[in-house]
Amino acid sequence: MILARAQAPAAAEDPAETAAVKQVRRGYLGRDWSGCAQDGAALRAKYPDSARLQAWTILCDARAGGDALAQAEAMLAERPDDPWALFARAGALLDHPSRGKQEAIPAARAAMAALDEHPDAVWQLGRALIVHAPRVETLQFFGERGGATPDLLALELAFLIQSSEATEAQVLELAAKTRAADPTNVDADYAAAVWLMNRRRADQAGPLLVRALEHSPHATALHTQLWEALLQASDPAATGDGKATAVEAPLVRERDDDADPSPSWEALLQASRRGPEARRATLDAAVASLLRARPDSPGALKAAADVYETLAPELHAKYEAELLERFPDSRTAERLRNEQIYRLTRARHERQTKNTPDPAADALLAERIDTLLRERPPTLPPLRAELYMERYFLLKDDPKAAPELLLSTVQAWVEVEQRNFHILADAALALAERTPYKREAEAVLRRTMTQAEAMLREDRAQGFPQEIVDENANWFEGQLSSALGSVLLAQGRRDEAREPFARVQALTKKSPDAMVRLAAFAEAEGRIADAELLLVEGLALWRGEKSCEEALRGLYRRQHGSERGYARHRARLEDGARAQRRAQVLATALAEPKPLPPFSLPRLGDEELRSEALRGRVAVLNLWTTWCTPCVSEMPALQQLADAYAKDPDVAILTINAEPRTDELAAWLAEHEFDLEVLLGARWATDNGYNTLPTTLFLDREGQVVFSHEGASERLVEEFTWRIEALRDKNSPTRRPQVERPASG
Structure with missing residues (x-):
């Protein structure tokens, strides 16, 4: 019987085997995922029959970026009746980039039932809910089970800090409660520190991070947060009052393991405030300590590269190159390759801003993106979406781009995009206006609208502030509906286009792109004065000067055969609209200052x-x-x-x-x-x-x-x-x- 198998081994467990499980589990909960994956692999050679040890090692590998799901499926095939194999599979699914959202919660529930609500399985279900469930469902879980164990308290704290409504008193009170239940709990300090760092309170976060490192000395996540806290707090002006807050800091303490002695936060801060050289020396020592402890961790190399990006560009490049050479198939390397593409696209944007185009650099960028998509496509859908989006931007600016290439890029992009639907709508419209693939453009756009609606539903379910969700809904409605109207118009389906354009017209806030599309529809219907008013209104919107000016100038040219007199015409239109715009601006005064x-x-x-x-x-x-x-x-x-x-x-x-x-x-x-x-x-x-x-x-x-x-x-x-x-x-x-x-x- 499955439940009997889950309970029986506890009485006959070898104390050394139990200690091995605790070591790997402690590494996971201490956020040292690379370390606990390595430790687990080594300990499994000693205890090959320990299902719980194998399961926790798989969970560590999942967080470290390994192919954990394949390991879990193999474990389940080898141990089909072992509930810990279900636990391992649920943990691997939880962090899986494509299957996690649909499968993680049912898998976690199945594992919890098979393990007769073992605390580890209850904890795992809680984490699955935090990552994948609507906020109201997760709140219900903690309402029913919160505080049962120190690990659940820490999980509830991690959930609390995600809320925009969490107060400092709530965060610190729950952190103290977690710490009291388990003084070695890393997240009691780490989660509270993250919340403080997000509110620019590095001086308060630093001591917590030092204390967390006392319990998990090789966790990359803790080190990177501490380094950032150190850089922030050593700039006194950035704290908001020009002074460091007096806090109780842990003392230097020697360890029995191979970790370096930990200086107190006060000692670190005082050293880094002696000047740039002292700050650099402090960071050098910290980075060297982590790399000594985790020489085979892609995450540690990435952390080292990131901290040196502006401080020491030569070290930044060195660690990035080492990461790509030694761990080319890791998810960390995937993210790094995308970051490198982003740097090139940012440089391209700067060239465009300065009006210093470089076609050769653009061609090289396109080649790098194409090579990456062909030879090493990222496994994470958001990373692939980023590459397709950047490829589209290059194609959009290339008048000689092949229609087939634009089509294949946009169709591949829509398969993986999760949030940038307004840009995808622009791409669908470009496809309709520049290529013969107008029906394909419509199909892309309608799928985009369906995905955007699903995203907004999920945002509401996750408990995002209503005003933010409503603002996003207004934005996407304007962008996507106006694009749909324009795609239908490009197909000659003017009557069908009227309905999406009416939805856009009814919105209280419109983007310049939406105004241009509304004006094009008004022109198609012969309502020239309406088109001009829409474009003049769009001129005053952020980033409207360029797009609406171009559209207004083109409209004038089509109506008058040339641009002669355009400047005076535009000035008259703006003068006529200025009084109304001034009244609208002044009407935004708060009713109660x-x-x-x-x-x-x-x-x-x-x-x-x-x-x-x-x-x-x-x-x-x-x-x-x-x-x-x-x-x-x-x-x-x-x-x-x-x-x-x-x-x-x-x-x-x-x-x-x-x-x-x-x-x-x-x-x-x-x-x-x-x-x-x-x-x-x-x-x-x-x-x-x-x-x-x-x-x-x-x-x-x-x-x-x-x-x-x-x-x-x-x-x-x-x-x-x-x-x-x-x-x-x-x-x-x-x-x-x-x-x-x-x-x-």
């Missing part, structure tokens, strides 16, 4: 500024980072606005940089020739929920937030000026700056 969360933030390279110092003036606070593309794109206009108000005592234009590390920020600003006033407030931004970038706050003289604008602005100078002038005190002296209006021709 909110006080600005107080701050005391260091200026870049200068003393601190307190929020109280802004009282009595109208203030504009723009939150940004250097890696936020829309933020950077709108900064020249923000600089223009700041210059216009530079001598106005009634107005303050400031920016708040939200990056956790700011040591290279001054050089970046100098390189881009920006002299905006920059406050350093990564923690302040996250603590107060400013997670969308860019975000711009407009304060009245009492320090109340009256306008809050999320996202970049195509007409920043004009629309920000409207808000600023609306906030001026009518009774105070004003000197309105002369702001140059952007050219409209």
Whole structure:
């Protein structure tokens, strides 16, 4: 009987065998997956009949990126009546990139039943639910079983930190409860540290990570988090108040194993704050320690490469090359190859931005993508989707691209895409407009719409904030329905196109792409004035200037036979729409202004500024980072606005940089020739929920937030000026700056 087999071995277990199982299991739960996979393989030679040891070794291999499912299937074939074989298969499915979503939870339930609800099997079902089930189902599981064991407490903590609504008190309380139940539990500290790191609190996370490493000294995940915490916290400005928080740190302690002695967090932080050389020496020692302990771990090599990306590019390249040479078939290598492609595509984007095309570099990039897809296609669907998407971008910009190549790329892409459906819709439309494959384009687009609807349903089931899901639904509806209407229009099916375009027209927010497609439909129906109004409205949307300008110019040319008089025509259209747009902008004022969360933030390279110092003036606070593309794109206009108000005592234009590390920020600003006033407030931004970038706050003289604008602005100078002038005190002296209006021709 299966249940009897699950229970019987416990009484006759060899203590040494039990210790072996505990060692591998402890390595898994300590996030040292590469280490426990190696340890398990070695221990299985001593205890070949231990099914539980074999099962936990397979779970370790699954997290380490090995072919765990094949091992589990072989174990099940060899031990068809052993419930631990079911446990191994469930664990392998849980982390399987394509089969996990559909099969992991049923497999985990079957293993739990076969093992008579053994604690290991209950824990595994909980993890399967966290990874693959709707949030409400996982909440029910923890409501019924939470806290039964220290491992379940740690699992519940890992689940809690995924919630955007989790509070610091909840996270730290559950972490303390887990630690009290099992002082050696790694996730009691690691999960809480991750939550703190995500909120720019490296100074608080660091001691927890050091303590976690006391219990799992070779876990790559713990080391990489500690290195990042060290880099963040050694930049005092990035903590938000310019000071490190006083925390209780673990003391240096010698070990009985082969791990290096662990310095306390305070010792690490003090060493790294002595200067760049000391910081580099601290990291060098930490990286060397990990590589000594895990010389055969692809993950350890990847971690070493990542930490040196900006600190030491030569070491970054060395470790990446070693990883690809020694572990070419690992999933870590798969991800690295995609990252290398991404770097090339990013360089291509920069060339496009600077208008310095390099056809030879583009051809080389296309060849590398094609070779990778042909010879080493990633096993993970999202990685393959990234490659097909980048291949599409290259084909889109190549007027000589073969229609058959565009078709095969888009059809292969739709098979594996999971989130970038708006770009896939653009690709389907390009296929319909540029090739004979119009029906195939429609099929791709309709499948894309079905997949997008499934994604949104899953987001709702996972408990994502309703406003975020609704905003995403609005975005995808606009992009996909307008693309469908345009694909139908390209086939001459105008009557059928009317329904998807009507859905788009009813949306409150539309993208520039949707406006262009709506305008094309209006033109097809002879509604030229409507088409012009749509395009003029689109001009003021973020990234609308280029696409809507091109469409408006083309419409004028088709109506008048040339572009003569176009500039005046566009100016008249914009003048007519400006008053309405101004009213719409000012109507976004909060019905009940909110006080600005107080701050005391260091200026870049200068003393601190307190929020109280802004009282009595109208203030504009723009939150940004250097890696936020829309933020950077709108900064020249923000600089223009700041210059216009530079001598106005009634107005303050400031920016708040939200990056956790700011040591290279001054050089970046100098390189881009920006002299905006920059406050350093990564923690302040996250603590107060400013997670969308860019975000711009407009304060009245009492320090109340009256306008809050999320996202970049195509007409920043004009629309920000409207808000600023609306906030001026009518009774105070004003000197309105002369702001140059952007050219409209």
